Amino acid sequence: MSELTVNHLLGIKYLQSEDIELIFQTAAQFKEVINRPIKKVPSLRDITVANLFFENSTRTRLSFELAEKRLSADVVNFSAASSSVSKGETLIDTVNNILSMKVDMVVMRHPKPGAAYFLSQHVDSIIVNAGDGAHEHPTQALLDSFSIRERLGDLAGKKIAIVGDILHSRVALSNILCLQKMGAEVEVCGPSTLIPKHIHSLGVRVSHDLRKSLEWCDVANMLRVQHERQDLKYFPSIREYTQRYGIDKALLDDLQHKIVIMHPGPINRGVEISTEVADSDQSIILNQVENGVAIRMAVLYLLAAKKKISFSA
Numbered sequence: 001m002s003e004l005t006v007n008h009l010l011g012i013k014y015l016q017s018e019d020i021e022l023i024f025q026t027a028a029q030f031k032e033v034i035n036r037p038i039k040k041v042p043s044l045r046d047i048t049v050a051n052l053f054f055e056n057s058t059r060t061r062l063s064f065e066l067a068e069k070r071l072s073a074d075v076v077n078f079s080a081a082s083s084s085v086s087k088g089e090t091l092i093d094t095v096n097n098i099l100s101m102k103v104d105m106v107v108m109r110h111p112k113p114g115a116a117y118f119l120s121q122h123v124d125s126i127i128v129n130a131g132d133g134a135h136e137h138p139t140q141a142l143l144d145s146f147s148i149r150e151r152l153g154d155l156a157g158k159k160i161a162i163v164g165d166i167l168h169s170r171v172a173l174s175n176i177l178c179l180q181k182m183g184a185e186v187e188v189c190g191p192s193t194l195i196p197k198h199i200h201s202l203g204v205r206v207s208h209d210l211r212k213s214l215e216w217c218d219v220a221n222m223l224r225v226q227h228e229r230q231d232l233k234y235f236p237s238i239r240e241y242t243q244r245y246g247i248d249k250a251l252l253d254d255l256q257h258k259i260v261i262m263h264p265g266p267i268n269r270g271v272e273i274s275t276e277v278a279d280s281d282q283s284i285i286l287n288q289v290e291n292g293v294a295i296r297m298a299v300l301y302l303l304a305a306k307k308k309i310s311f312s313a
Contacts, residue, residue, distance in 0.1 A: 004306050008120045008127040009299050011136040012177040020181060024146050026298035027291070034070055034293060043301050044073035050098050052078045052108040053130070054115075059265050059289070060130050060140070064107050067296035076103065091115065095123050105300065108132075126303050134168050140264055141174035143295040145182055147288045148219055151260055156183030161213040163189045163245060164223030164272055167196050171223060171264045176202055189213040190245060194225075210245050214255055221262040222247060222272045242271050249276040260284055 001018045009015075033041055049068045053061055061077075068075045078098065095106060105126040108116055113135035120127040131137040149155050160179050166172045166188045176186050180203065187205035188195060195206060207213045214220055225241065247261070261273070261283045269275050278285060 004302050010116050010129050012138045012174045017181045023298050027294040030297040031294040042072045044071040048074040048103045049105045050076045050103045054110045063292040067293050092122050136174045137170040141178040143292045145178045147291050158184045159217045160219045161187045161217035162221045165194045165225045167194045219260040224268045248274040
């Protein structure tokens with residue numbers, strides 16, 4: 001397979017396993033590039049990418065921006081807080097105004113689920129979903145799966161536990177879909193109030209016992225509690241949550257086998273994960289950050305190639 005089957009990256013659910021494999025192979029090549037003394041390639045020279053972030057972001061926005069600059073693209077950054085959106089302008093009008101300035105690709109994060117898909121139906125540009133509400137975050141899932149495969153050698157047959165606030169997490173849904181497409185088994189673990197009611201329909205295991213989940217899995221992907229998306233109190237206190245669903249070094253060392261620890265960030269140290277665990281040799285958190293740039297380079301490059309945007313090889 002030499003090109004993607006999709007014209008946009010809207011969600012993992014639209015990708016085939018062959019698409020994911022192609023992204024991984026391309027990312028591995030770009031990872032070699034960004035570890036050279038000269039880290040830039042002219043692959044997207046003369047291509048303009050607009051980063052539209054309607055929600056606050058640090059890691060994802062910087063990762064995309066760095067990926068774009070490593071590919072020699074021209075980059076335009078857009079912040080909703082200081083834009084006409086705050087004055088009532090619609091999403092389509094905002095994006096069409098930007099596209100009229102001859103922008104080729106749009107990377108967008110938006111608080112509303114489905115916003116990226118909606119945009120792809122109404123504007124003539126390549127759309128990359130950088131997170132839409134509590135729905136999907138496809139590049140995070142791709143970099144997570146890529147990082148697991150890099151550490152363990154394969155994804156097929158591996159057991160992955162996703163622990164924490166599953167209900168409000170776009171990372172959880174995208175990870176479940178991506179891991180399953182690559183042959184991994186997935187279990188979600190957390191308080192019953194933070195597990196979606198119909199999660200079983202996705203074919204995942206459900207646990208409310210962290211110790212049992214950690215004994216079962218090869219990899220634990222620890223999610224933070226997303227207080228900013230919660231309008232109710234889902235558990236009595238942070239202290240109780242940490243006691244039941246937080247990982248510290250003592251718990252990690254007491255397991256029957258050695259597991260890999262992941263976290264998409266930002267980390268709430270001392271809540272879902274202790275500093276000792278986050279900085280241990282079992283953690284691949286910094287590998288995830290590095291791989292995020294390579295994965296996003298691969299996605300941008302392959303989507304541009306699919307649409308046959310003129311770019312230098």
